[in-house]
Amino acid sequence: MSKEDNQSVPLDQHKLNLELKSHPVRGRGVFTKEFIKRNTLVEISPILYFNPQEYETHGKYTVLDQYTYCWPGGGYALALGLGSMFNHDSQPNVGFMRDVPNQLIRYTTLRDIEEGEELCISYGSHLWFEVQEEAVVSEDEHEPFPFSTSP
Numbered sequence: 001m002s003k004e005d006n007q008s009v010p011l012d013q014h015k016l017n018l019e020l021k022s023h024p025v026r027g028r029g030v031f032t033k034e035f036i037k038r039n040t041l042v043e044i045s046p047i048l049y050f051n052p053q054e055y056e057t058h059g060k061y062t063v064l065d066q067y068t069y070c071w072p073g074g075g076y077a078l079a080l081g082l083g084s085m086f087n088h089d090s091q092p093n094v095g096f097m098r099d100v101p102n103q104l105i106r107y108t109t110l111r112d113i114e115e116g117e118e119l120c121i122s123y124g125s126h127l128w129f130e131v132q133e134e135a136v137v138s139e140d141e142h143e144p145f146p147f148s149t150s151p
């Protein structure tokens with residue numbers, strides 16, 4: 001991995017002091033540089049909706065399949081912004097709610113989160129990758145089953 005891969009990207013547009021960090025197995029993830037209280041809204045992601053037919057024909061054969069959330073009505077949704085960057089943890093510290101009329105997903109902390117922790121959601125139990133539960137990223141370097149199931 002090159003040195004550049006491990007650089008933090010400041011997210012200045014957010015009120016919270018968050019950053020993206022990269023992990024060799026988990027890929028990019030969202031970390032906090034400050035303590036965050038339980039029940040804090042950390043992100044609102046507008047979604048890009050794919051209807052069932054276009055998802056079946058195209059979307060599921062692309063990288064989108066690792067990112068899209070099941071959406072009511074049978075389609076799939078790509079969360080724009082940080083919503084696509086939250087990694088999975090079976091004991092998540094962030095929950096999410098689909099706001100179908102407004103085509104948004106809201107992400108809220110489920111417990112107090114300490115400075116330096118990764119913000120994770122649960123993807124549910126049908127996972128398509130080998131799970132690494134703990135993201136240890138050195139300085140050097142509620143709803144079930146949100147994502148699509150296509151192999």
Ligand SMILES: C[S@@+](CC[C@H](N)C(=O)[O-])C[C@H]1O[C@@H](n2cnc3c(N)ncnc32)[C@H](O)[C@@H]1O
Nearest residue numbers: 026027028066067084085086087088129131132
């Ligand atoms: C929605 S993306 C999350 C952002 C992703 N890490 C990235 O860099 O684009 C989902 C992908 O992240 C990886 N991932 C998420 N949580 C993981 C975990 N606990 N262990 C291993 N890989 C994980 C898997 O490759 C999965 O397909």
